[in-house]
Amino acid sequence: xxxxxxxxxxxxxxxxxxxxxxxxxxxxxxxxxxxxxxxxxxxxxxxxxxxxxxxxxxxxxxxxxxxxxxxxxxxxxxxxxxxxxxxxxxxxxxxxxxxxxxxxxxxxxxxxxxxxxxxxxxxxxxxxxxxxxxx
Amino acid sequence: xxxxxxxxxxxxxxxxxxxxxxxxxxxxxxxxxxxxxxxxxxxxxxxxxxxxxxxxxxxxxxxxxxxxxxxxxxxxxxxxxxxxxxxxxxxxxxxxxxxxxxxxxxxxxxxxxxxxxxxxxxxxxxxxxxxxxxx
Amino acid sequence: xxxxxxxxxxxxxxxxxxxxxxxxxxxxxxxxxxxxxxxxxxxxxxxxxxxxxxxxxxxxxxxxxxxxxxxxxxxxxxxxxxxxxxxxxxxxxxxxxxxxxxxxxxxxxxxxxxxxxxxxxxxxxxxxxxxxxxx
Amino acid sequence: xxxxxxxxxxxxxxxxxxxxxxxxxxxxxxxxxxxxxxxxxxxxxxxxxxxxxxxxxxxxxxxxxxxxxxxxxxxxxxxxxxxxxxxxxxxxxxxxxxxxxxxxxxxxxxxxxxxxxxxxxxxxxxxxxxxxxxx
DNA sequence: GTGGTCTAGACCACA
DNA sequence: GTGGTCTAGACCACG
Numbered sequence: 001x002x003x004x005x006x007x008x009x010x011x012x013x014x015x016x017x018x019x020x021x022x023x024x025x026x027x028x029x030x031x032x033x034x035x036x037x038x039x040x041x042x043x044x045x046x047x048x049x050x051x052x053x054x055x056x057x058x059x060x061x062x063x064x065x066x067x068x069x070x071x072x073x074x075x076x077x078x079x080x081x082x083x084x085x086x087x088x089x090x091x092x093x094x095x096x097x098x099x100x101x102x103x104x105x106x107x108x109x110x111x112x113x114x115x116x117x118x119x120x121x122x123x124x125x126x127x128x129x130x131x132x133x134x135x
Numbered sequence: 136x137x138x139x140x141x142x143x144x145x146x147x148x149x150x151x152x153x154x155x156x157x158x159x160x161x162x163x164x165x166x167x168x169x170x171x172x173x174x175x176x177x178x179x180x181x182x183x184x185x186x187x188x189x190x191x192x193x194x195x196x197x198x199x200x201x202x203x204x205x206x207x208x209x210x211x212x213x214x215x216x217x218x219x220x221x222x223x224x225x226x227x228x229x230x231x232x233x234x235x236x237x238x239x240x241x242x243x244x245x246x247x248x249x250x251x252x253x254x255x256x257x258x259x260x261x262x263x264x265x266x267x268x269x270x
Numbered sequence: 271x272x273x274x275x276x277x278x279x280x281x282x283x284x285x286x287x288x289x290x291x292x293x294x295x296x297x298x299x300x301x302x303x304x305x306x307x308x309x310x311x312x313x314x315x316x317x318x319x320x321x322x323x324x325x326x327x328x329x330x331x332x333x334x335x336x337x338x339x340x341x342x343x344x345x346x347x348x349x350x351x352x353x354x355x356x357x358x359x360x361x362x363x364x365x366x367x368x369x370x371x372x373x374x375x376x377x378x379x380x381x382x383x384x385x386x387x388x389x390x391x392x393x394x395x396x397x398x399x400x401x402x403x404x405x
Numbered sequence: 406x407x408x409x410x411x412x413x414x415x416x417x418x419x420x421x422x423x424x425x426x427x428x429x430x431x432x433x434x435x436x437x438x439x440x441x442x443x444x445x446x447x448x449x450x451x452x453x454x455x456x457x458x459x460x461x462x463x464x465x466x467x468x469x470x471x472x473x474x475x476x477x478x479x480x481x482x483x484x485x486x487x488x489x490x491x492x493x494x495x496x497x498x499x500x501x502x503x504x505x506x507x508x509x510x511x512x513x514x515x516x517x518x519x520x521x522x523x524x525x526x527x528x529x530x531x532x533x534x535x536x537x538x539x540x
Numbered sequence: 541g542t543g544g545t546c547t548a549g550a551c552c553a554c555a
Numbered sequence: 556g557t558g559g560t561c562t563a564g565a566c567c568a569c570g
Contacts, residue, residue: 008340013569024233027240050342050570066241081243089242093249096235097256103231106159107224111257114228115250121232122246146568148545175558185547190558198333205413207455207555207557281553283560294511310543320562325543342542342570359512363519366508367526368429370501375432376471377487377494381527384498385520391502392516418554455555 002038006047014049018057026066026077028125033079037067040075137166137173141182149184153192161201161216168214172202175210272301272308276317284319288327296336296351303349307337310345407443411452419454423462431471431482433530438484442472445480 002025006017025031037043040058044051058075061067065083069075082089104114137160141152160166172178175193179186193210196202204210219227239249272295276287295301307313310328314321328345331337339345354362374384407430411422430436442448445463449456463480466472470488474480487494509519 014341015569020237023241024237027237052570056570064241082241084242089244090252093235093239093242093244093252094256096231096238097249097253098260100228100231100235100253101257101260103159104228105260106163106165107219107228108163109224109228111254114232114257115253117225117228118232118235118250118253119246121229122236122249125233125236125240150545174556185549186558187548188546190560191545193558204558205555206419207553209557285560294508298511298513309541320564321543322563323561325545326560328543339543340570342568344542354512359514360522363505363509363512363514363522364526366501366505367519367523368530370498370505370523371527371530372425372429372432373501374498375530376428376469377489377498379494379498381524384502384527385523387495387498388502388505388520388523389516391499392506392519395503395506395510420554457555461554 002043004043004047006049015053015056015060018054019060022057022061023064023066024125031077033077035077037075037077137178137181139178139182141184150188150192150195153189154195157192157196158199158201161212162219164218166212168212168216170212172210172212272313272316274313274317276319285323285326285330288324289330292327292331293334293336296347297354299353301347303347303351305347307345307347407448409448409452411454420458420461420465423459424465427462427466428469428471429530436482438482440482442480442482 002022004018004021006014008014022031022037031037037058038046040051040054043049044054047054058067058069062069065080066078067075068078084092100114100118104110109117137157139153139156141149143149157166157172166172172193173181175186175189178184179189182189193202193204197204201213201216202210203213235249235253239245244252272292274288274291276284278284292301292307301307307328308316310321310324313319314324317324328337328339332339336348336351337345338348370384370388374380379387407427409423409426411419413419427436427442436442442463443451445456445459448454449459452459463472463474467474470485471483472480473483489497505519505523509515514522
C-alpha cells in the first residue's frame with residue numbers, strides 16, 4: 001500500500017505529482033528494486049483518479065528507466081540504475097543544479113551555503129530510507 | 136533594465152516565469168518599493184514576447200499585492216511587501232535541493248558527485264551572469 | 271442553460287459583466303454548489319464572444335474562490351460560497367437606488383415620478399424576462 | 406472647500422469619481438445653484454491629481470448641464486435644471502432604474518420592496534441636504 | 541472532450 | 556505616453 005497524496009486543485013498535473021512521489025520513494029529506497037507497484041486500476045481507485053492518469057505516470061517512469069512492466073504479471077521497480085548515458089544523466093542533473101543555483105543567488109546563498117544545504121538535504125532524505133542493503 | 140530570462144519550451148508558462156522572477160527580485164530588494172517596472176510594451180519587446188503575456192504576469196503580481204498600477208502612469212512595486220524571511224528562503228531552496236538529490240540518487244550520483252556538479256554549475260553560471268554595471 | 275446578458279458598448283468590460291452576473295447567480299442560489307458551469311467554448315458561442323473573454327471571467331471567479339476547475343473535466347461552483355446576507359443585498363441595492371435618486375434630482379424628477387418610472391420599468395422587464403421553463 | 410475623496414487604485418476612473426461626487430453634491434443641494442466651484446488647478450492640487458483629470462470631470466459636468474463656465478471668472482453650478490429633453494431624461498433614468506430592477510430581481514426584491522427602498526433612499530439623501538430654499 | 545497558453549494585432553480609456 | 560480589453564485563431568496539456 002503506497003502512501004501517495006495528490007492535490008486536485010494546485011496547478012501541478014496529477015500525473016506529475018505521481019511521478020515525483022514515486023521517484024522519491026524509489027530514490028530513498030522505500031520502494032525496493034524489483035519490488036512490485038500497485039496495478040493501475042487499484043492505484044486509480046485508491047486515489048480516486050482516472051486510470052489513464054496513472055497509466056501516464058507509470059509510462060513516464062518506465063521511459064525514465066525507473067520501473068518496468070512484466071506482461072501479464074505487473075509493474076516493478078528497476079534494479080538497474082538508469083538507461084541514460086552518462087552525458088544524459090549529467091544534462092538532467094545540471095538542469096536541476098542550475099535551478100538551485102539561480103534561486104540561491106537570488107536569495108543570497110553563496111556556493112558554500114548551497115553545498116552545505118545540499119549535503120544536509122542528502123542526509124535527511126537518505127536517513128528517511130528504511131535500509132541500505134541494496135547498495 | 137531588468138535581468139529576466141525566459142525559456143520558451145520548458146513547460147512552465149512564460150507568464151509564470153515572469154511572475155516568479157519578478158517576485159524574487161522584489162523579495163530580495165533588487166526591485167525597490169515604489170520603484171517603477173518597465174512598461175508592458177518595453178518588457179515585451181525586450182524579451183521578445185507578446186505584450187499580453189507581460190500584461191498577464193503584471194496582473195497576477197498586482198492581484199498578489201506585489202505591484203500596483205497608476206492609471207496612465209505606469210507600474211510600481213508595492214511598498215508594503217514583506218521580503219522573504221531566512222526561514223522562507225531556506226524552505227524554497229530546500230525544495231529545489233531535494234529535487235536535485237532525488238534525481239541524483241535515481242541516476243546513480245552520490246553526495247560528493249552532486250556537490251561537485253553543483254560547484255561546477257555555480258561557477259559556470261556566475262561567469263555567464265551579466266555584470267551589474269547598468270545599475 | 272444560463273441566462274446571461276451582455277451589452278457590448280456600455281463601457282463595462284464584458285468579462286466583468288460575466289463575473290458580476292455569475293456572482294449573483296451563485297449568491298442567489300440559482301447556481302448550486304458543485305453545479306457545473308457551461309464549458310468555456312459553449313458559453314462563448316452562446317453569447318457570441320471570444321472564448322478568451324469567458325476564460326478571463328472564469329479565472330477571476332476562480333481567484334475569488336467562487337468556482338473551481340477540475341482538470342480536463344469542467345468548471346464547477348464552489349461549495350463553500352457564502353451567499354449574500356440580507357444586509358449585503360440591501361447595501362448593494364441601496365447603492366443602485368442612490369444612483370437613480372441623484373440622477374433623478376439633477377434631472378428634475380421628484381420622488382413620485384421616480385417611483386412611477388421604477389414601477390413601469392419593473393413591469394417592462396418582467397414581461398421581457400425569459401420563462402424558467404428550461405430548468 | 407469641497408469635500409471630495411478619490412481612491413487611486415480601485416478601478417473606477419478618477420474623473421468619474423469626481424463627476425459622481427459633484428453630481429451628488431449638486432443633487433442634494435450642498436452645492437447651490439450659481440455657487441462657485443474651485444478652479445481646476447486648485448482642485449487638482451488639493452487632491453493631488455493631474456489637472457487634465459479635473460478638466461475632464463468639469464467638462465462632463467458641463468455637457469450634462471450641471472455646471473457652466475464664465476470665461477475669465479470661474480465655474481458655477483447651473484440654476485437651470487437640465488439641458489436635456491424630456492425624452493432624454495427619461496432614457497437616462499430608465500437605464501438606472503433598469504439596473505436597480507435587474508439587480509433587485511436577482512436578489513429577491515419584488516416591486517414593492519424596491520419602491521420602498523427607493524423612497525427611503527430619496528428621503529435619506531434629501532435629509533442630508535442643508536436647506537430647501539432653492540425649491 | 542476539458543481548460544491553458546500564446547501570438548498577432550486592433551481599439552479604447554486614462555493622465 | 557501608460558495600461559485595459561477584445562478578437563481571431565493556433566497549439567498544448569490533461570483526463
